Amino acid sequence: MADDKQNIVMFPFMAQGHIIPFLALALQLEKISNHYNIIIANTPLNITKLRSSLPPHSAVTLIELPFSSTDHGLPPNTENTDTVPYTLVIKLIQASTSLKHPFKNLIQSLRSHKLCIIADIFFGWTATVAKDLGVFHAFFSGCGGYGLACYYSLWTNLPHRRVDSSDFTLPDFPEARALHVTQLPANIAEADGTDPWSVYQREDNFSHWVNSDGFLFNSVQELDSVGLSYFKRIFNRPVWPIGPVLLSTGNGSRGKGGGINPDLCREWLNKKPENSVLFVCFGSMNTISASQMMQLGTALERCGRSFVWVVRPPIGFDINAEFRAEEWLPEGFAEKVLESGRGLIVHDWAPQVEILSHSAVSAFMSHCGWNSVVESLSEGVPILGWPMAAEQFFNCKFLEEEVGVCVEVARGKKCEVKWEDLVGKIELVMDESEKGIGMRKKACEIRDLIRGAKKDKDGSSVKALDEFLAAAAAISSKPKTNGT
Numbered sequence: 001m002a003d004d005k006q007n008i009v010m011f012p013f014m015a016q017g018h019i020i021p022f023l024a025l026a027l028q029l030e031k032i033s034n035h036y037n038i039i040i041a042n043t044p045l046n047i048t049k050l051r052s053s054l055p056p057h058s059a060v061t062l063i064e065l066p067f068s069s070t071d072h073g074l075p076p077n078t079e080n081t082d083t084v085p086y087t088l089v090i091k092l093i094q095a096s097t098s099l100k101h102p103f104k105n106l107i108q109s110l111r112s113h114k115l116c117i118i119a120d121i122f123f124g125w126t127a128t129v130a131k132d133l134g135v136f137h138a139f140f141s142g143c144g145g146y147g148l149a150c151y152y153s154l155w156t157n158l159p160h161r162r163v164d165s166s167d168f169t170l171p172d173f174p175e176a177r178a179l180h181v182t183q184l185p186a187n188i189a190e191a192d193g194t195d196p197w198s199v200y201q202r203e204d205n206f207s208h209w210v211n212s213d214g215f216l217f218n219s220v221q222e223l224d225s226v227g228l229s230y231f232k233r234i235f236n237r238p239v240w241p242i243g244p245v246l247l248s249t250g251n252g253s254r255g256k257g258g259g260i261n262p263d264l265c266r267e268w269l270n271k272k273p274e275n276s277v278l279f280v281c282f283g284s285m286n287t288i289s290a291s292q293m294m295q296l297g298t299a300l301e302r303c304g305r306s307f308v309w310v311v312r313p314p315i316g317f318d319i320n321a322e323f324r325a326e327e328w329l330p331e332g333f334a335e336k337v338l339e340s341g342r343g344l345i346v347h348d349w350a351p352q353v354e355i356l357s358h359s360a361v362s363a364f365m366s367h368c369g370w371n372s373v374v375e376s377l378s379e380g381v382p383i384l385g386w387p388m389a390a391e392q393f394f395n396c397k398f399l400e401e402e403v404g405v406c407v408e409v410a411r412g413k414k415c416e417v418k419w420e421d422l423v424g425k426i427e428l429v430m431d432e433s434e435k436g437i438g439m440r441k442k443a444c445e446i447r448d449l450i451r452g453a454k455k456d457k458d459g460s461s462v463k464a465l466d467e468f469l470a471a472a473a474a475i476s477s478k479p480k481t482n483g484t
Contacts, residue, residue, distance in 0.1 A: 006114040006473060007037045010140075011103065013120040014046055014092065015081040016284040017369055021142040021218050023053060024247045025118070026060050032465075037113075041106060043067040043099075045079040065102040069095065082284055083320070086389070090187070090196050093122065097204055104129050111135065116472040118216065121148070124208035131211040136475040138240075138468065139209070140216040143370045145227025145241070146398040147391035148217075149173050152234075154188050155201045161192065172234065175226050176394070177401075182411050183393040213475065214238035216468060218245045218374060220453045221460045223403070223446065238471065240464040244374045244450055246353065259349030265308070268344050272306050272360035275440070278426060279355050279381075281310040282367040286388045290314040290328055292410070292417045297329040299422035300343065301336070305430060308344045308355060315413055323347050356381050362440070363429045365409065368395040377405065380447035382429055382439040386410045405443045 008029060012022035019042070026038045039061045040050060047062045054060055069078035072095035074088065081089050107117065107129065117137045119126035130137035141148055153170040154160075160168050166181045181189060187197045214237045217228060221241045231239050269277065280296070282288065288296070293314050300307050312319050314328055325334040325345070337343035352372070355361060356379045364376045365384040373395055376383055383406040385396035399406035409425045410417050429436055453461040 005035055005037045006116060007039060007110050008116045008118060008472075009039045009041060009107065009110065011041050011117065011119045011123060011126060012140075013122040014043060014079055014096065017371055018120055018122070018142055019046060019050065019080075020247060020371060021245050022118075022120070022140065023050060024245045025140060025216075025218075025242075027055070027058065027247070028245060030058060030060060037061065039063055039110075041065055041103065043079040045077060049080075063106060065099050065106070067095075067099060071095075072098065085319070086285070090200070093200055094196065096123070097125065100125055100129065104133070107133055107135060114473070122205060124205035127208045127211040136472045137212050138214045138216050138472070139212050140218070142218050143391050144219045144373070144395060144398070145217055145224040145229075145231065145239075146176070146402070147227065147370060147395040149227045149230035150176050150179070150394035150397075151188075151391040152206065153230075154184070155191070155198070156206060158188075158191060158193060158198075160184060160189070173230055175230075176397075179394075179397075182415070183387075183397065185389045185391075185393065186412075210235060212237065214240060214468070214471065217241045218243040218370065220244065220450050221464070222449050222453065223377075226402075227398070238467070240468040241453075242461050242465040242468065244378050244454065244461075246375060246378065248353075260344070260346045260351075262351040262354055265344070265346075265351055265355065266358070268341075269308075269355065269358045269360045271341075274359045275362040275430075276306050277358075277360045278305050278307040278363050278365060278384075278430065279352075279361050280307060280365040281350060281352060281372070282312075282386065282388065283369045283372060284349075285319075286367050286413075287312045287314055287319055288386075288388075288413060290316070292413070292415075293328050294330060295417045295419045296422060297333050298419035299426065301330060301333060302419060303423045303426050304342075305426060306342050306360075308346060308350060310346045310348070310350045312348060320348075363426070365426075368392040368399070368406075370395055373399065374450075377443060377446045378450050380440070380444040382406065382443040384409045384425060384429055388413050403442070403446065405439060405446055407439070 010022050010026055012018045026040055029036055030038050041063045044064045047064045050062055070076055074091055078084055115135050117130050117135055118140045121139050121141045127137050153173045157171055160181055167178050169178055170176050191198045215231050219241045220243050228239050228241055311323050313321050313323055334345055337345055353375055356376055361381055363384055364381050366372045368385045368387045369392055385406045385408045387393040387396040396408050400408055407425050407429055409422055429439055453459045
């Protein structure tokens, strides 16, 4: 590595929804300048997968940090949330603290160079390591500002524990207005301050955020100003909204071996009229219950719309196992879909960015993970929201109540779902009604706003990234005198 280049060490959490935006940012930084050595650090299996996702001529360096899942009571080769049931995710998060020592050793080995750390919001402890070593540090959030503000405020205040009501407000983020207990992910709803999630967030994560030099967000200032302002106010640190940070089509498969050939998917979409297809996908980690799946299948059958549906085994079954359509979908559903050509049932993975960018796609039924939100709105596609975990509930609330590009169709993995209600909401968004036309128009306005933020050197996201790199260069060029 050349001494005159700045080393940027990137450290995502071990989950595809976190790794993907980090990889996208690494490739973006590599593209805009040759003044940086981009390094991505992670556990061995994640590095192996990343290596296959890098473009052939990329100079991004991948560094393995030693990690053995069995040392932490996890099954062998458990290094990504994609490979464990949700109940074991907290164990993987707790196990990730074992990376502190090898991560610190890596940073110490690079301190003779200009150095900058970009770390995941789940790795708060990296900010303290950086401060101790006198190295510039920023968190990169794959979440939007509004969703993460709600998530952070809930964990730090547990306000739902302080009221005798199903409705409550956030004491330090009143802009979010009223929330309902059904909008809480299971781990927050069950938290009492002494549970494993609370302890990790308090001791190994959030308490360290004050030691960072700032926050990068995969978001756009003009879209997300309220949420972004929260972090400026709470931490008195710079906030750089640099989104959208997206992988180009073809980089970084989300799949685990299944899926569909993108060419076949494109050929199928090419045969469909403009704005006629519903895309249904709930992200890389999520699935729904067997009863919910049956109701959704019935809704897709009854609504008469063309669709692409990415399916995985329902809750209670191995999410990576073979999908049994005859058991989990309405009788004869898969055969009818194949014969009519009206639907495309895809196992495990589909080329999401390519699908959303196709003119045939009219709406996206999504879990409202922020990566999916940004990908959808970047193409002007309105959302049918079915949040399931983490900050997805607050993303859905934000998109529906504040932005006007989303209709919530269900809430969580345990709620009762009726096919009649799903059909009604699908038609509401996809019909040529005043509501449907208005939502699609608003989604296109947001698309133009998002694209404008990255259009040229005057775009807000381009300026934010320039400001971040300037801040990192200014601080990382100073002599390091503290830390050993």
